[in-house]
Amino acid sequence: MRAVLNTGRNVPQGVAVEHKGSPDYRAAVSVCHMNPVDLMELGSNEGGHVALMSRAGSVVLTTRVAEGMNRGEVFVPLGPYANRIISAETHATGMPDFKGEPVDVVPTDEPVMTIGELMESIGGVWYDH
Amino acid sequence: MIIKDVVCPFCGCLCDDLDVEVDGQTIIKVQNGCTLAEAALTGNNRLPAPIRRTATGWEEISFDDAIRETADILLAADRPLLYGWSSTHGEAQSIGVHIAELLGAVIDNTSTVCHGPSILAIQEVGHPGCTLGQVKNRADVVVYWGCNPTEAHPRHMSRYTTFATGFFVPEAQKDRTVIVVDTRRTESAEIADEFIQIERGRDYEVLAALRAIVRGKGSILPREIAGIAREQLFRVAEICMKAKFGAIFFGLGLTMSSGKYKNVRNAIELTDELNRHTKFTISPLRGHGNVYGSNEVFTWITGYPYAVDFARGIAFYNPGETTAVDILRRGECDAALIVASDPGAHFPHAAAAHLAKIPTILIDPHRTATTPLCRLQMPCTMAGIDAEGTAYRMDGVPIRYKKFLESSYPDDADILKRIHDRIREVQGS
Amino acid sequence: MRVILETKQRKKPFLPIEAETIIPRNFLKGPALTVFEGNKERLLSDLFWIFVEGTAVSPDKVEVILKGDTARIKRVGEYMDTGTIRIQGDIGMHCGNFMSGGVIEISGNADAWLGREMLGGSIICYGNAGHYCASGYRGEKHGMKGGRVEVMGDAGDFCAEYLTGGEVHIHGSCGDMAGVEMKGGQLIIEGDATRPCGNMKDGTCMIFGTVHHMLPTFEKIDTKKLPDRDGTVVVYKGDVANRGKGILMIKKPLVGETIS
């Protein structure tokens, strides 16, 4: 399904943002909020995984139904998962296209990566104490 | 023991009426704060000591070694990037600017991925704004454009606008008309008197249309603009022109959508037009606790609110060239110092990936998504909890964070001062 | 006199180079100039192989040729008033800014702010131009004031922002908001454009490709036939959200889409 990506803050993300190692941060930001009809047409159901693909990359997220969501739009809270599919192009204004990025939404049963795996995929070395 | 009037360090509202119950060095209860405040104040799993990456993993090192290594890395670089600054206090920020000046580095704060475009717009047409108390006491029309305060600034409506009783607005909900403009029916839209659903990325056209209506040129407008019927725009323009005191608040819906700062510029020019009819103000909903503080500190020292490049010995400013995301995307910087922010989580991965390729130092109390990308991290105090200092609210009002816990961690201003002195000493200046 | 500068291999090839000293006039006194690599000052000879052929009495006879990996060399031709610069590859940002005379030819692509705040002279770029082509600086009331910028390929967003005078001719398409805040001069776009000429106060803009998301605040005043162009153009006056007196001519208004 072709959709437009919107990212931004929400309360679960805000609550967990100071504890990035915690599971509830991962739960809060690795979610793709979708319109219920879109989700149904995708043949997936809430809690199922979808892969979002854009010009910048692809990421696997857990789906969740959001009432006010328009059709053809998806909302992912700002965080490492959303930033995997946002391009660094800033139109010479310094601000990347955090909203309005066209994405392909495909149901999948791939696992959702941990933040450690995400960071290690771009050259990081996870530290846990 | 209850400490009264604590200042919450989390978001731009900088609520300063929190009561925090403390037992010894642990926080038991936070009253009057929103859920974000409680999370920000109570979380406490900080790094025990500075850590450095080794060939096989990580090792703990002393602050002295970490500081010396940081200074040496930054001195050896030809184009170091100093990024972040928004969740710490003014004193640390000004030392950071002086470090950048010594090194000939590029320094930028988190406005670059938040309200940087609003600053660009203000630099083109100015900023007719006011402090939040003016809105609380007078506003009978409040417009939330492209923002969702219930999620990002939970107490904004109850402390300053929709539900706040003011001197001239005794019954808030009856006397205030709330208009929400967003691409989707957000929680904030539920409580609005008027909800305008706008097509994504077309704010510029709608704001231009409103300006034309307020100038009396509405007749040339087509029937529908960006999915909004012309009649609704006429009605909203009428409400605004008849207001006694109107206040527009805008968020990342304007700054992040296509057109970026031009959307904000059009919103400001709409406010200018409305000021010819009645009193109207416009204010950005700044995200971080002290991002406005970093803009103020950068401005009085270098002249520019963010994205300042000292490479040529003078302060040079050009968002799109000297902003952190662009410098990382082009791979220009050969060392980075990240303070009080998390580009690992909040930058596009193509930009964040460059941090892993160069020696990056992180000064942050928690383990964050930038930790894996950096070579060395130093934990420090948290402004507003065990460190005091100046923070600037989203409307520019300076408030001082309270320090209500003792801490074994050094203040990030002390760490930065030692780095600064070490650099000066090596440079022999 | 012809000066050929060929880039040398660099230890850190991604560092930007600021080379505002590379203007024809400076080479009259010989090539002992300095440029900045990151925050370090370098001799020109550190970064370029320098070949000088012939001599020149006056700067207008000096031709500078840049070869090799020049994509990250910024501010070439700043405040240039005469002479010629030919860039055989791509060129970095701010190429030819504040230029008042002379000619710059770019065979490859140009990065952002090509010809910023130009006063005269001409720039021709055979590849694509980046964002803010022929525009102004942050907070300034005037962008390009004179001279000529011609881009054979496409241009990025905010092309010719604050255009005050002179001529900008984009043969390809423009990104978002071409000609925004225009207050004079002439902008010609052969290809497509999105939301052109917002807040236009004056000057003329002609777009012969397709216009997407035409702004609703332009008043259609005429359709006419241009002498050297086939078909007719629709003429708009705007932007009436401002005190718009600019002229915007569009070749193919997409029915429906442009109106909404």
Add this chain to the structure above:
Amino acid sequence: MTELLVKNACVIDPLNKILMEIMDIPVRDGRIVESVSAGADVIDARGCLTLPGGIDSHSHVCGTKVNFGRYMSPEDMRAGRTARRGKMHVTSGYYVPTTYGNSYRYSAMGYTTVLEGAMAPLEARHTHEEFTATPHQDMLANTLFDGNWAIMEAVRAKDIKKAAAIVAWTLSAVKGYSIKLTNPGGTEAWGWGQDLSSIHDMVPNFNVTPAEIITTMIAANELLGLPHSVHLHCNNLGKPGNYRTTLQTFDLVPDTNNGRQTLYATHVQFHAYGGTTWRDISSKADDIARAVNAKPQIVMDMGQIMFGRTMTMTADGPMEFNLYCLHHNKWSNHDVELETGSGIIPVLYSKKSLVNCVMWAIGLELALLTKNPYQCLLETDNPNGAPFVKYPEIIGLLMSKRYRDEECATLNGGTEQRTALSALDREMDWNEIAIMTRAGQAKALGIDAQGKGHFRTGAEADIAIYPIRCRDVDPTTEYRKVIEGFQKTMYTIKRGRVVARDGDVIVEGANSTFWVNPVVPDDLNVASDPEFVKKFEEYYTVRMGNYPVQDVYLPRGKCIRTEAAL
């Protein structure tokens, strides 16, 4: 123990009646003393003009409004850039320089004390932070009370004691120095987008008039015995025909303080316009000067404009919006809840504009027509009229009729009929200039008692040595030399330490902030008045506990305690 001896200086010290005497100035530990030991460092002034450190009694250099002026004009920041050099940090900005830019340029001109023209109490912390980043001048802050709700209620109740108590609490809370009224009442009316057109108009919802606010605040000021008088920016700034408002305001001013003036009227040039519209605007400097000559209890400053680009920034929100409607340039506005407002807009004063030429002439006329130089000080309301770096040119204009005539020749033709400048041939002498740039300010601000603005024994050793030999220079003809001489000192000494030499600052600075703590009897302390606290907590968006500026913001604060006559 540091000792310094400034040898053979040609001293002008008006407060001590010293006029061009060649003498030595012995200094120990930052103070002027009778004599010093042989081991003292020696500076040979080579007979050059030596004055007390310059004092600027009305300048917008620090605070939220000024920083907003920098924040919104990168094009001006780009216009005044200097690199880091020696002890000097990077500076940016021409008409609104960064804090270090202000500090170095003031130091190069020999200025060692500056009063920040307007500080909103709610945002005082910002002003004090910028004071510490303006290291080479001792700073004072004018505290805005023009739209203060609590004050207006006290004024309505005609309760001078209550007004004094509110001023006392606010000044000690925000570490302010003096009372500043900007368009009194008008900034509150601007809360609804309106303005007041006369000092007898009612402020909406508070029904007090500017006249009542001004008289009550003058009375409260004298009751508290503050070192400085009320500092007033009159109503109707910049409106043709506003000289009547100014004269009416001057008539309100009682002569109740024999130590100093009871009203400091600032940038009076902007308030001395005749005519009814921009087309027939004319100079009323002679009426204003005649009123001031007749009222020793009034001191004013010129508010001189100079041609070129600058930035107007003032707490007078409505005036700046009117300017915006004229100029269509970028306009900023920042109302401060329950207290005041502010507005910012860049302007260009052009010789082609008849209005600007008349404004330029009015400033000079005011100075030349005021008999006593202590009553008309040299200021440009920096940066509103012009950046302070243009003070030397104004000195040149005041000292040389020829320079004035040369400038008048280049102005808009119509200036002759609208002003009387060309008819005035008074030429100020060195002593009068010394009064108008330091001695007058010291007396008006009441900081001569703090050892500022003179060389009496025990005074602070702020010394400016200019490369001018008064006897060899005829300022009436060689005004170029005068201007160059005043632009760059040979030495600027602050508290006994050489801070700047030949225009370059050579040390890291350490300035102090003067603030006033008016002591009032306990029954008048508003902090313990439940009514005041209740209203504060209800209508402000900041808790009363978080409002006061903590001492940490004044590392070298100098507190002046005054006893209220209550």
